[in-house]
Amino acid sequence: MQAANSMNREDLLYRYFSHTLSPSQKKALDELLQSDADFRRQFEFEVNLKHAIQKTENEKLKAKLQGFEAEIPNKTKKPSWFNSRNIAIAASVVLLIGVAGFYHFFGLDHSALYEDNFKTYPNTVYSITRSDSENTVERQAFVAYETEDYGLALEKFKQIPADLRADYIGFYEGQALLNLGRWDEALQHFTDIVENGQSFVAESHWYLSLIYLHQKDKTNAAKHLKTLMANYTYNRDKAKALLDKLN
Amino acid sequence: MYRRTDDILQALKQGDDSAFRQVYEANRDKFLNFSKRYQLTEEDAVDIYQDAYIVFYNNIVEGKIKQFTSSISTYLFSIGKHLIYDRMRKNKLESEANFDFAVVKDEESLASPLDFEDVSLTEEQLLVQKHFGSLGKKCQELLTLFYYRGYTIKDILDLGDYNSENVVKSQKSRCMKNLRDRINASSKQYE
Structure with missing residues (x-):
């Protein structure tokens, strides 16, 4: 009976979040929320999670739109x-x-092309303004990152304990390494991200192409640009423009 | 290219990146032109357009817009107009622009079922967000499909990454447990 009950509760929550509650299930949910404190806590936790994910998605969407915007100058803005x-x-x-x-x-000036195209990827994953009271290593890392102290940022990124290390950290370590001119290590970071399918795969292809460009390796630079254009929308116009210049 | 607005709606709802970009670019200049009467800087106008676009997109994802009864730009502008007013209030700008209410009045009724809420998180939600961000990519994706896109287990199964309903359910339970454990561990750390 207990098991059947708990199944039922899980099911009610699941239906609430997938917008598939029938009127009678809606009533049952409301009653349980009134009468059962544990159930209410679980419900509230999931509502909080929904808001947290919503916010995370909004931040990602905003970053994506800012990316589009950065590519628009060629078309409309002067x-x-x-x-x-x-x-x-x-x-x-x-x-x-x-x-x-x-x-x-x-001639083809690799360094100039690199300089024209390289822009440090902004912090789109960790909001510094949140939890000011909480001074975690990750927060310290992103504060350093945002103030362009890439040496300190890198040091802090590496100090994040393995169990708290989000899968986007590797990408930002790569960014810090790029800014420090540690090309080979940056290359290794972005290659790992692409191979393991971690966060920022499309972006990693872009930065890999720039690293190869800097190393005057046209073939590999072009390879990553083509992969980027074939599979992703990130920086597609820039990738095309750069590829045209390489050819 | 998507021609029919219903196709665009479907594509946006399913998270299609090229539709997301296409609609953004198709309405951008028109919106920036429209916003000129409110004496905003171009930077502010772009920022507001982006926020309006995100609200618009979220309304589609959450099923608040099920079909377009009007043009896409009408929806976008009605949202954008609210955000412009908010921004002007915040900027404490007493705009001398003559608001052309005639233009936006008809759109007002459209705006009512839409959600303009600017999500600012509570302390508790910030903690959840932080630990959610530290989960593995697979968990983040699965929970996002559930809680943001409102997918049913069957919808998730149709995406082809899982073999059975039970696999989806148990994966989701593991992700939730993982998230709770991380939150509990960190709150103990601060006790």
């Missing part, structure tokens, strides 16, 4: 250098050396 004087200068330069001669003249 970058600040895009004024008539600069266009005139650029046009004169093009006229002087000829369009075809442009790339030949300057």
Whole structure:
């Protein structure tokens, strides 16, 4: 009887969250919430979880939209250098050396391409403003990350105990390593993420392509850009533009 | 490309990334133009458009919009308008713009069933959020399908990552236990 009861309760909660309660089940749920404190606590815990997940999703959505926005300038917004004087200068330069001669003249400048495309990935996973009273290692790591103290951030990321280590930490360690110019270690981090299917796989392909670009390894840079474009929407336009330049 | 609004609705509901981007981009410039009358900076206008878009999207995910009785931009604008007012109140701006209520009035009725709530979490919820973020990817995904997308076990089964209803149920129980254990362990740490 006890087991049947608890099944029933689980089922009521499950139906509540999947919006599939019948009117009589809704009534049963309301009654239990009134009469059974344990049940109410469980219900409240799951409601809290729903809100927490909602917030997490909202943060991810916001980051995604900011990503879209970062790619829009080419289409509608005019970058600040895009004024008539600069266009005139650029046009004169093009006229002087000829369009075809442009790339030949300057060659493919890997470092410049890297600098143009590299932007540290923002912290989209850990809200610093929350739990100010709580000074965990992870919080310290992200505070350092946001203040661009990547050496300290890396040190703190590594101190996070294994059981509390979220699967996005590897990605942010990779970001810190990139900023510290530790290319090989960063490369290893992002490769691991791609191979293990952890959080930020698409983003890792992008950063892998940039690392290879920095190492003047066009083949591997192009490989990651193609994988990114074929499977993900993250930075697709940028990836295409970069690939065009590599070819 | 999605042509019919119902197809777009379905695609958004199922979490289709390209539909998510397409609808965002399709309405962006129109919204930014619309927001000019409220004397917002472009940065603020973009920020509000993004928030409005997230509210719009969540309403679809939660099934509050089951079909479009009007154009997508009408929904988006009616949400955006509320958020613009909120922002202006916060900025304590006494805008001298003449609000064109005639334009937005018809949309007001659409707005009523929608949820504008800006989710700010309680202490307890923040703790849950923190530990949720530390769960493995599989648990996060499964719980997100349950609690955010409101998927039934059958819906989850249809995604093809699990073999049977029982596997889904027991995986969910394990994830919930894991989450509770982490929360309990951390609260003990602070006692």
